[in-house]
Amino acid sequence: MGEEVKLHGMWASPFSRRVELALKLKAIPYQYIEEDLSNKTPSLLRYNPVHKKVPVLVHNDKPVTESMVIIEYMDETWENNPFLPRDPYERAMARFYAKFIDDKLLPTLAKLGQTAGKEKEETIEEIHEQLKVLEDELKGKQFFGGQRIGYLDIVAMILVWLHLTGSITGQKVLSTEKFPLIYEWIERVMKMEVVNECLIPEEKRQDWIQLAQRAPKSASN
Numbered sequence: 001m002g003e004e005v006k007l008h009g010m011w012a013s014p015f016s017r018r019v020e021l022a023l024k025l026k027a028i029p030y031q032y033i034e035e036d037l038s039n040k041t042p043s044l045l046r047y048n049p050v051h052k053k054v055p056v057l058v059h060n061d062k063p064v065t066e067s068m069v070i071i072e073y074m075d076e077t078w079e080n081n082p083f084l085p086r087d088p089y090e091r092a093m094a095r096f097y098a099k100f101i102d103d104k105l106l107p108t109l110a111k112l113g114q115t116a117g118k119e120k121e122e123t124i125e126e127i128h129e130q131l132k133v134l135e136d137e138l139k140g141k142q143f144f145g146g147q148r149i150g151y152l153d154i155v156a157m158i159l160v161w162l163h164l165t166g167s168i169t170g171q172k173v174l175s176t177e178k179f180p181l182i183y184e185w186i187e188r189v190m191k192m193e194v195v196n197e198c199l200i201p202e203e204k205r206q207d208w209i210q211l212a213q214r215a216p217k218s219a220s221n
Contacts, residue, residue: 005030008044008056010037012200012208014161015067015221016055018154021198022071025149026078053221066221068098071154083151094145097137098155102221105130106158112173127173131182134159138181142188153189160186160199165209 007023007030009016023030035044035054047056047063056063057070064073075083084091108126115123134156137144144152159174163186166172176183189195200208 003029004058004060006033006058007031008033008035008041008047008054008058010035010054011204013054014158017198017200018067018157019055019057019070021157021195022074022083022154024194024197025083025154026074026081028074028078051221068102068155071151075151083145083154085145085150094150094152097134097144097152100130100133101155101158105134109158109162124173128178131159131174131179135179135181138185143185149189149192153185156185157189157195157198160190160195164199164205 005023005028007016007019009020009032011034020032033041033043035041037054040052044054044056045052047058048065051065053065055067055070056065057073058064059073059077064070071083084094105127108123108130111123112120112127134144137152141147143149144156159182162174163183166174174182190199
């Protein structure tokens with residue numbers, strides 16, 4: 001059966017990049033369509049008329065939206081290299097911590113650039129508390145998914161982006177001393193060629209930081 005897979009994304013969106021990583025881990029051939037979020041294509045508006053966001057995966061002309069929904073759809077559609085554990089409890093926990101990252105950690109990180117003084121210190125403390133939850137989840141594991149990269153690892157790639165941001169700006173909220181297991185995990189995944197293919201190129205990272213600081217929250221998910 002012929003498969004036509006397209007991904008509408010945006011180069012600076014960590015949500016688009018996580019779907020790209022999932023596609024590459026599954027070795028799914030796909031066409032990538034870069035979106036200008038200030039001038040969205042008619043196709044994006046047609047395929048995602050409700051939210052008008054990236055990423056959108058289009059599989060045989062059927063659109064699937066929201067990055068975590070897309071990754072689960074892929075895992076159910078293409079059974080090779082499964083992302084989610086087979087055990088129902090472990091699968092539920094992977095979804096729980098993925099939702100924790102998107103619903104708790106990401107909004108707190110977004111506040112960081114909008115605060116100063118004592119409020120900024122409180123925000124950093126909140127981030128550290130949330131990172132501690134993920135640090136504990138890595139105990140005794142090579143990856144969040146266990147012995148190999150899985151669903152939660154793909155969602156947690158925002159930690160790699162956080163590490164890269166700190167290296168560029170000098171504002172390191174993620175330290176080796178506080179979070180050694182997260183740092184070991186970052187080093188481990190950054191040695192994977194497929195992960196590096198889905199990171200923003202080094203020469204564009206400064207542009208990405210500036211764009212992220214002024215981008216609307218609704219740009220992607």
